[in-house]
Amino acid sequence: MSLVQDLRAVLGDDRVLEEPVELYLYSRDASLMQGQATCVAFPHTTAEVAAVVRVAEAHGVPIIPRGAGTGLAAGAIPIDGGIVLSTTSMNQIELDVENRTAWVGAGVINLDLTKEAEPYGLSFAPDPSSQSACTIGGNVANNSGGAHCLAEGATTSHVLGLEVVLAGGEVLVLGGQAPDMPGLDLKGLIVGSEGTLGVVTRALVRLLPIEADVRTLLLDFEELSAATRTVSDVIAAGLVPAALEIMDQKMTTAVENWLRAGLPCDCAAILLAEVVGEPEAVEAEAALVSRIGMQNGARNVQVARDEEERAMLWKGRKSAFGAVAQVSPNYYLHDTVVPRSRLVETMEEVQAIADRHGLDVYNVFHAGDGNLHPLMAFDASDPVMLEKVHRAGEEMVAACLARGGALSGEHGIGLEKRDMMRDDFTDIDLDAQARLKEAFDPSGLFNPAKVLPEGSRCFDFGGVRREIPDGAWV
Amino acid sequence: MTEAAGGGPRLQQKVAPPDVNALVSVLREASASRSVVQVVGGGTRQGYGSPPPFDIALHMTGFSGIEEWDPDDLTVTVGAGTPVADLEAELSGRSQTAVLPEVPGASTVGGVISAGVSSLRRARLLGTRERMLEVRLVTGDGRVVRGGGRVVKNVSGYDLPRLVVGAFGSLGVITSMCLKLWPKPAAAATVAIGDAETAARVRRPLAVLEHDGATDVFLWGTPEEVFSSAARLGGEMREGLHWPADPDGRYRWSLRLPPASTSEGVSRLPATWSHLAIHGAGEIRAASDAPDGAEDLRGWAEGMGGSLVVVEAPRGGINGMDPWGRPPPGLEIQGRLIAHFDPARVINPGRLPGGL
Ligand SMILES: Cc1cc2nc3c(=O)[nH]c(=O)nc-3n(C[C@H](O)[C@H](O)[C@H](O)COP(=O)(O)OP(=O)(O)OC[C@H]3O[C@@H](n4cnc5c(N)ncnc54)[C@H](O)[C@@H]3O)c2cc1C
Numbered sequence: 001m002s003l004v005q006d007l008r009a010v011l012g013d014d015r016v017l018e019e020p021v022e023l024y025l026y027s028r029d030a031s032l033m034q035g036q037a038t039c040v041a042f043p044h045t046t047a048e049v050a051a052v053v054r055v056a057e058a059h060g061v062p063i064i065p066r067g068a069g070t071g072l073a074a075g076a077i078p079i080d081g082g083i084v085l086s087t088t089s090m091n092q093i094e095l096d097v098e099n100r101t102a103w104v105g106a107g108v109i110n111l112d113l114t115k116e117a118e119p120y121g122l123s124f125a126p127d128p129s130s131q132s133a134c135t136i137g138g139n140v141a142n143n144s145g146g147a148h149c150l151a152e153g154a155t156t157s158h159v160l161g162l163e164v165v166l167a168g169g170e171v172l173v174l175g176g177q178a179p180d181m182p183g184l185d186l187k188g189l190i191v192g193s194e195g196t197l198g199v200v201t202r203a204l205v206r207l208l209p210i211e212a213d214v215r216t217l218l219l220d221f222e223e224l225s226a227a228t229r230t231v232s233d234v235i236a237a238g239l240v241p242a243a244l245e246i247m248d249q250k251m252t253t254a255v256e257n258w259l260r261a262g263l264p265c266d267c268a269a270i271l272l273a274e275v276v277g278e279p280e281a282v283e284a285e286a287a288l289v290s291r292i293g294m295q296n297g298a299r300n301v302q303v304a305r306d307e308e309e310r311a312m313l314w315k316g317r318k319s320a321f322g323a324v325a326q327v328s329p330n331y332y333l334h335d336t337v338v339p340r341s342r343l344v345e346t347m348e349e350v351q352a353i354a355d356r357h358g359l360d361v362y363n364v365f366h367a368g369d370g371n372l373h374p375l376m377a378f379d380a381s382d383p384v385m386l387e388k389v390h391r392a393g394e395e396m397v398a399a400c401l402a403r404g405g406a407l408s409g410e411h412g413i414g415l416e417k418r419d420m421m422r423d424d425f426t427d428i429d430l431d432a433q434a435r436l437k438e439a440f441d442p443s444g445l446f447n448p449a450k451v452l453p454e455g456s457r458c459f460d461f462g463g464v465r466r467e468i469p470d471g472a473w474v
Numbered sequence: 475m476t477e478a479a480g481g482g483p484r485l486q487q488k489v490a491p492p493d494v495n496a497l498v499s500v501l502r503e504a505s506a507s508r509s510v511v512q513v514v515g516g517g518t519r520q521g522y523g524s525p526p527p528f529d530i531a532l533h534m535t536g537f538s539g540i541e542e543w544d545p546d547d548l549t550v551t552v553g554a555g556t557p558v559a560d561l562e563a564e565l566s567g568r569s570q571t572a573v574l575p576e577v578p579g580a581s582t583v584g585g586v587i588s589a590g591v592s593s594l595r596r597a598r599l600l601g602t603r604e605r606m607l608e609v610r611l612v613t614g615d616g617r618v619v620r621g622g623g624r625v626v627k628n629v630s631g632y633d634l635p636r637l638v639v640g641a642f643g644s645l646g647v648i649t650s651m652c653l654k655l656w657p658k659p660a661a662a663a664t665v666a667i668g669d670a671e672t673a674a675r676v677r678r679p680l681a682v683l684e685h686d687g688a689t690d691v692f693l694w695g696t697p698e699e700v701f702s703s704a705a706r707l708g709g710e711m712r713e714g715l716h717w718p719a720d721p722d723g724r725y726r727w728s729l730r731l732p733p734a735s736t737s738e739g740v741s742r743l744p745a746t747w748s749h750l751a752i753h754g755a756g757e758i759r760a761a762s763d764a765p766d767g768a769e770d771l772r773g774w775a776e777g778m779g780g781s782l783v784v785v786e787a788p789r790g791g792i793n794g795m796d797p798w799g800r801p802p803p804g805l806e807i808q809g810r811l812i813a814h815f816d817p818a819r820v821i822n823p824g825r826l827p828g829g830l
Contacts, residue, residue, distance in 0.1 A: 096734075098734040099734045100733070142629060143629045143633070145627060149627070153600065153604055156636065157600055157604050172803045172804050173803060174803060176732075176779045176780075177731075177732035177733065177779055178730040178731050178732055178756050178778070178780035178781065179592075179601060179755055179756050180590055180592070180730050180781075180783075181730075181781070181802055182781055182783060182798040182799070182802055182826075182827045183640075183798070183801075183802040183804075183805070183808055183826055183827045183828070183830075184637065184640075184641055184808045184812075184826070185603070185636065185637060185639065185640060186804045186807060188603065188633060188636045189637050191633065192632070192633050193632055193633075209677055211677065212677050232546060235547075236546040238657030238658070238659065239657065240548075240656070240657060277695070277699065278676075278695070278699045278702065280698035281695050281696045281699035283698070284696040284698060284699070285696065337623075337625040337627050338625065339547045339624065339625055340546065340548070341546040341547045366627070369625075369626050369627040370625055370626065404623075404624055404625070405623070405625055406623040406625045406627075406628040406630050407630040408628070408629050408630050409625070409628060409629065410627060410629055411629070412629050413630060417630075421630065421631060424623070424630055425620070426620070428617050428618065428619060429621065430631075431617075432613070432617065432619040432621070432634070432814075432815070433621070433632050433634070435811075435814035435815070436632045436637075436811065437632070438810075438814065439807055439810035439813075439814055440807060451631060451632075
């Protein structure tokens with residue numbers, strides 16, 4: 001029987017797609033790349049996922065796990081065929097209020113988990129800006145971050161256990177509510193592995209009590225460097241607020257034109273800072289952030305008066321990428337990190353690179369973590385422009401690495417940055433990484449060609465090479 | 475001298491390589507001659523996980539000291555052989571902490587990480603794995619490998635830095651690591667309360683510890699916050715954080731439970747055991763002079779999805795009791811992972827669950 005027939009025998013006819021237009025849609029994500037899927041499968045249960053894995057193995061066809069497809073590093077792209085395994089039907093949530101945990105289906109949307117937990121005074125800390133669309137499975141696979149990961153850590157700090165389907169259709173439940181499970185922490189290794197080790201079907205996550213009080217501040221500056229310096233100074237003063245986010249003037253203007261969130265557009269940069277905790281602490285810490293901002297030349301410090309105003313400020317911040325989509329046919333952003341003390345000089349360098357290439361750069365970023373997202377708006381139908389954008393992007397990443405930074409802070413490596421891994425790691429480091437993959441997935445069934453450059457395993461030169469096809473960018 | 479697995483006496487050698495190159499040679503030679511290497515940090519946890527007879531005692535004193543510390547970044551890169559106490563003392567000078575165990579004795583940073591031992595502040599600031607940003611290690615066959623980076627947020631490749639936590643050197647001998655730091659706020663206090671339930675009056679305390687019949691809530695933050703929280707708790711307040719030491723005895727145990735079962739775990743300990751329970755984290759450290767009652771306790775803990783681990787026992791073992799208890803799932807993959815990093819299996823072999 002054919003691959004599709006075998007899959008339909010397991011899932012039923014309507015849960016396996018193979019129409020060209022459907023394949024087209026499921027062969028892309030939020031990156032600029034386009035792949036080619038063989039078919040799309042929608043399992044509802046863990047047992048069905050295991051059955052799909054066995055069918056794939058029998059046919060020698062790879063599996064590309066997929067959540068909502070909001071990934072920006074082309075992690076969910078099938079580059080030369082394969083079964084796109086969509087988790088969107090796996091969306092159960094089981095709360096354990098006493099232990100402050102929840103078992104969550106991989107296809108649950110991040111914001112839905114937060115809404116489910118809220119009536120119990122609990123919340124899920126990782127809040128990517130895409131939280132109204134992205135899935136927990138995608139968050140786990142990418143170890144996603146969010147504005148509120150500054151104090152609480154990214155997804156990995158909130159995953160206590162995982163149910164996964166591995167090669168051979170083996171189902172494992174790793175970790176649990178109790179701490180320090182004996183043995184190697186396989187669960188921790190699967191977090192951030194971008195779907196290359198297996199399919200996550202459920203995650204056991206930690207929930208945090210909602211804080212007693214919160215204060216959201218909006219500071220505006222005449223220089224971007226004054227905003228970044230404020231962030232560095234706040235951290236250096238020994239305060240780790242819940243969030244410290246910066247938007248530059250271009251970005252603020254784009255958001256304001258789209259949403260009317262009440263953001264000041266006549267300044268070079270705004271800093272959104274949030275402090276949480278007991279009321280007394282919030283008071284004192286908000287005062288400290290204001291003071292440091294003023295010392296660095298903040299023109300105004302506005303404090304959100306109520307929940308509505310606070311929600312609006314956050315909506316403005318989290319809609320930044322969407323706002324650029326309103327003003328430009330395409331955008332491309334790099335997600336890189338530098339040590340926080342080097343933010344000011346790095347931002348200057350990023351601007352200089354953009355200027356050199358004659359590109360428009362918008363900045364919105366998780367400043368408190370040193371996590372940049374320089375975003376270039378352009379028209380991808382112009383090949384010269386596209387080439388410039390790529391060149392500039394590479395230079396920006398190199399500028400961050402040169403300052404002791406990293407390739408990606410939260411979006412992942414995927415296909416996008418896999419060949420840049422050589423700029424950060426030695427051949428021996430990459431070989432060690434390839435061995436981690438091999439221990440789980442010796443035949444390369446899961447999400448091939450992602451994360452590690454070809455030939456990372458020093459001894460696999462004879463293997464089939466999967467180059468990124470020419471033109472995959474558009 | 476100890477008994478070799480094959481019967482005869484083993485000649486033990488002590489080495490303390492001064493640098494990475496020397497360490498590479500030691501491990502290459504050990505792999506070639508299949509000599510068992512025991513890695514010694516502070517030597518405080520050598521009983522953990524039934525250590526095998528060994529040929530080479532590898533001391534990490536050559537990898538000691540702070541390599542890079544920019545206080546403004548809240549990160550520090552430190553040699554594996556650095557005593558935890560020395561590191562924390564240094565960081566304290568700038569009101570920072572690596573959130574490692576509070577009463578570390580002679581433990582080294584590398585040892586604490588390899589054994590996966592966490593801070594008493596783990597319910598609030600999470601365990602030792604969350605400190606790990608970058609790791610450098612030498613594999614059993616002498617490859618020098620780095621994973622992660624010296625920034626607080628990083629998803630470049632597989633998460634090797636966190637994987638080495640609790641791995642007992644099975645992926646390699648750690649030479650250095652970069653850790654995420656935390657600022658120490660202006661005020662701190664220890665408040666004695668009647669029972670663990672009272673602690674719920676504070677939303678997110680730094681720690682709630684129950685030991686020797688007493689329960690203490692540890693607070694830190696702005697002075698206003700600490701004093702108002704202490705007032706709400708109502709107990710006797712002492713300024714500063716007065717951490718209890720781990721319970722000590724011939725046998726030392728680690729009971730791990732779902733957090734909400736911590737009180738029940740305490741009530742189920744045999745009456746003669748001393749304990750230190752970390753509420754909110756589900757970890758109970760215990761000690762006893764005899765192993766009686768441990769099997770029952772383990773059976774209950776495993777039924778709850780937890781475990782009872784033997785941290786230290788007199789030589790000769792614990793009447794056939796496995797140090798770890800029920801083997802965790804995924805042992806086959808764990809075995810394959812280890813084979814990739816220590817193919818001749820010379821570093822602390824057999825110390826992990828399942829005899830890995
Ligand atoms: C507007 C916008 C804003 C964003 N903001 C943020 C942000 O603030 N912070 C941040 O970190 N990211 C952000 N992202 C990136 C993206 O949303 C996250 O990476 C998200 O976690 C991806 O989830 P997804 O469900 O869309 O996954 P997909 O894009 O479908 O997949 C992402 C990767 O995860 C793998 N995967 C998905 N599900 C599973 C599974 N069940 N098992 C195994 N592997 C799986 C895929 O194979 C792929 O490699 C943003 C993206 C957009 C478009």
